[in-house]
Amino acid sequence: MIQGVGVLGTGWLPQLPALTPHFTCLRFDNRGVGQSQPVGSPITIPQLVNDALALMDAQGWDSAHIIGHSMGGVIAQELALQARHRVRSLTLMCTVARGKDATSMTPFRFFTGIRTWVGTAPGRRKAFLQMVLPPHEVPADPAQRAALAEHLATWFGHDLANHPPNAIRQLNALAAHDTSPHLKKLAGIPTLVIAAELDQLAPAKFGRAIAQAIPGAQYVEIAGASHGAPMVRAGEVNVAVLDHLLRS
Known part of the structure; x- marks a missing residue:
């Protein structure tokens, strides 16, 4: 379970009551935030992919269902492209394929x-x-x-008045990455794309584009919700995620 810019693994707490009766869940703090080691150099999406794979190795997992929110969705896409054999399914929430679509200034x-x-x-x-x-x-x-x-x-995982110190590094990593030319390679991986109707950080049109680009992907849009939908609309999100995972 991979979170977005500046969000700790605690961001997945609203999903755990629905998922833990059925699955072992691994949530973690991305490189440079929370209890993860500080960084003194630029962060890249491939680095974050390697971090996630290393955590799977540490658990002894050959494969897993991969869930990502926001930047975590971009990490999840790249992980599936680089290590397809380790992905049982993909769940991509409130995310984009082209990082600049989430970071460019509106x-x-x-x-x-x-x-x-x-x-x-x-x-x-x-x-x-x-x-x-x-x-x-x-x-x-x-x-x-x-x-x-x-x-x-x-x-x-932090006072909303304060940004984690490495949030800018994570934003820069997101802005520099683009999986859109390669999404069709994910055909055959059970994929659920969840978008939020009123999301202004990862607008729903980009979620629809991901679902259209991955053959066979399922698309769910949460009406009246925004970027924090997995937290504040967890009930609806969890129903869709659990159904997807149990079928994959």
Whole structure:
């Protein structure tokens, strides 16, 4: 289970109640964040793929169902391209094939993203919520908003007012990667693509494009949801994921 930029392995906690009765789940902190070793050089997607494969080796797993969210979805795609024999199935959530589709500046990403870095701590938390949730799920009341930010922080693995130190390195790795020319090679791997209707970080059109590019892929779109759908809409996401895994 591979997470996105700046998110720790705790980001998968909402999936565990649905999956652990059926599967052994391995979630981890990507290189440079959380309890993983700090890095002093640029991070690349191939490095992150090798990290995931090394963790599988450490568990003695020849193969596994690979699940990725956001940047983790890009890592999952590249892992399947580089080590197809180790992939039982793919689940790609709120992600893209071409990294720049998630990192290039749109007005929303620029103005909201800037506010996650500057200003008061409550203001930065509000901007972060606006990045990952649809507008109707961001409370107008400051106290309710603070409570929600505190709750989500336990899943993201950090105070939403602060970015992990290596988040920029991970963003740069994402921006530099592109699996889109190679997705048709993933034909035959059971693949589920989940997108969120209102996602402004990995818009649903890019999820649809991935599903169309991988022969036989299944596509599910969560209505009214945004980039944080696997956390805040876990019920719907988990139904789709569990059904996919049990059939694969």
